Amino acid sequence: MSRARPRLVTRLLIAQIVPLAVLAIALAAGGAMVANRVVERTSDRLLAGSVTAILQQVGAREGRATAVFSPWALGLLDGPERDAVFYSVHQGRVLITGYGDLTTPTPPAPNDLTFRYGRMKGMPVRIAEATVLVPGVREPVTVAVAQTLDSRKATTQELLLGLIGLPVALVLAAALLIWPAILWGLSPLRRLVRRLTDQSASRRADYTPVSVERLPQELSPVVLAFNGLIGNLEASATALERFAADASHQLRTPLSVITANLALLAAPGMKASDRRLLVSDSRDAASRLHLVLRQLLALARAEAAIASGKADLVEVAAGVVRDATAAFPEAVVRFRAPDRPVLVRGDSTLIGEMLNNLVRNAIQYGGPPVVIRVGQGGADQRPRVVVWDHGEGLPEAELPRLEERFYRGRRSAGTTGAGLGLAIVRSIAEALSIEVTIGNRSRRPGLSARLLFQKASGLTPP
Template sequence: MRRRRPPSLVARLLIAQVAPLALLGAALALAGALAAHQVVEKTSDRLLAGSVASIVAQIGAEDGRAKVALPPWSLGLLDSPERDAVFYAVRQGPRLVTGYDDLPHPPAPPPNETDFAYADMRGYPVRIAQATVMVPGVADPVVVAVAQSLDSRRASVRELQFNFIILPLLLVLVAAALVIPAVTWGLAPLRSLTADLTRRAQSSRPDFAPVRDLDAPAELSPVVAAFNRLMPSLERFTKALERFSADASHQLRTPLSVIIANLALVERTIDAEPQKSLLKDSMAAAANLRQVLSQLLALARSEAAAVEGISDLRLLVETIAAEVARDYPDVVFRRRLPETAIAAGNAVLVGELLRNLVFNACAYGHGSVSLVVAADSAGLRLTLWDHGPGVLLEEIGRIFSPFFRGKSKTETNGAGLGLAIVRSIAQRLDIGLAARTRAPRPGLVVELRFAAAD
């Protein structure tokens, strides 16, 4: 099961800072919405109660009956931009004194008290305020009711809720917008540290100098300290490998050359066929061992050598062509190159890459190898192909692995390191490398893409 990549630092900060703010904003918005509803409800009910009180103040008695002179401003208190519908009714017991007879009348409150209720009036949802008053000279209690539609209440609630919600929302958005510049500023020392380590990784020689603690954020100081403790160990290990390579080059190649030369001299003094066959096998094994050693050392050098420089591909290919004529006299090496083919990259490493690539093709190409160099918009493209058995489709992705030998190559001696050296140098010099079969024709095609020299 593939392991999921952990979230980035920006995502972590967004989750750690914006998410709590968003929850807080949602809580504030909910509390604000509830508060807005209560504030509007209380304010509107006070206006309704004031309108009822203004009518109560105008109630008198005449011949034992209630009489009211409705002041025009008593209902004007409820005027609003939404133009709410307003209804009223004054009842003495069951008798309507004035107002709307169809106005709903919930149970009347006790004398000198006012209560409120919701109802429907002529298709309008309304809020009704009722007050009961005992008028001197009137036997029955008088109930005053004023009703108002809910348009102004709802508009006021929406306006207040918008104000309560928009502010927390803006707070969350501003906090989210400030996270990225804050992280950018906070990670500036880390980017500087990363750039320093990247520069070291891309340099021609490894740099094991300790990283300055002052360049790292305080939170990363333990990591930097551990990294600095690791550097001396890596330096010792690298120098040990370099010493081993130098010692192996001198201590192993020279004795092998002596062994091969002595075996050739001994072969001349022996006439018996069985002994001569054994000597030939020994000489071939020693030569193969020398080739393996040379390629291992070349592979090690390619990973530590400098990458800077320029390479004349035409000169390098012609030099390799002379070596092919000497070592592979039966191979026809065709080549087509432009007059000028200057590529970026260390000439020694590029030469080692081309030599291993061409010699591998000569070893397995069944007598015919072709090489073409052409310029394009990206630089130089080198294409090499042979007429050998090629490789199986399922082996294409593995031919550049060290010591890999395909099923079609078992009949030829080799160390299986030539194409591994090609890949190592190509990666070192940032050279594009690809391989494919020549199907339906036999053979292998390898393509290199060089950057043009400045």
């Protein structure tokens, strides 16, 4: 069983929500770091102010340090959370005032201020310590002030709400708005789907191209490619319908001849000479039936062809000359081509069918010898093929009608042709973007067909 394919809406939601979630996490992490740093720096500054206020009240009496300070020295640390505050003043290891268990394992250097985390009365605290040298006192005096962390935590949470809450709320709001935004953005696609569904549901095939005027620019390449596909399908369907109509029209007469002759051959008492005449007539009708059917198939294929692949004109033309001389042993066909490949864009079978029709027409309706020449010429060195004969040519009035379907000039009366040869040439030339010019020769009698192919740059021999 094949796995269910994800919907386009799901893909778009994932593509939008995942980056927003990553952005929200990054904002939260960055905001937390900023909030903690700001709160710690501000609170440490107040803690340092308390230590400095106590240091300014330290004095000396009879070689011993004294510390008498006002309550406002610790009032700097008062806040809504009513943190517990502890202090101590030590002369060396001797406690002068404060809490005896607020000791300093390693006193800081004189006139230096340090901060550390510790515990007092089982509570986590932030401790600021400073050491000063007091005149008249032999040992250094160390002042320490500790404060619990409740105010810091409350201030950090308040900052986090401001730094993180608003951006995260904006990200969540954007995520909630993605769904209607995606539905609105996909509305042209839904209209396009409805248009194509209605078009495909019609009882008769509708090959009308889809308009790109109201579509977003991103959908235009898809619709243009679809229109190209529709155009190719229409060309194939038109060729098939035309083939069916032409076949029913052109095959009716030879089939009627063969059916009537078979009915006459079944009649008793027919003379042998009459029987041979009916068999010969039936054979000619079958031959014409085969020719018409083959050329109708070639015409249908030519009308549905596209310019693809590559071919060597020298190789294709040489094969056409071999087939023509085998089919018409009495014909005189001359072939001129360079001794190197001449490469063009297009299907070799279709190009061969086109050249085959031109050469056979020249043999059947022109005069010998028939010449086919392959080469490159002009300023752009475009590949070309020229086919001409040495017959009488055609009246100027007939030249514009040569490429009409089933048209047969006055010189083709009595022949077995179907009048499709040059129509096949025209259809293949249009499909492969080949320029075809057919007309009388200028200096000598005869008809000439000139084919100019697209430049075959960048191709290598097949």
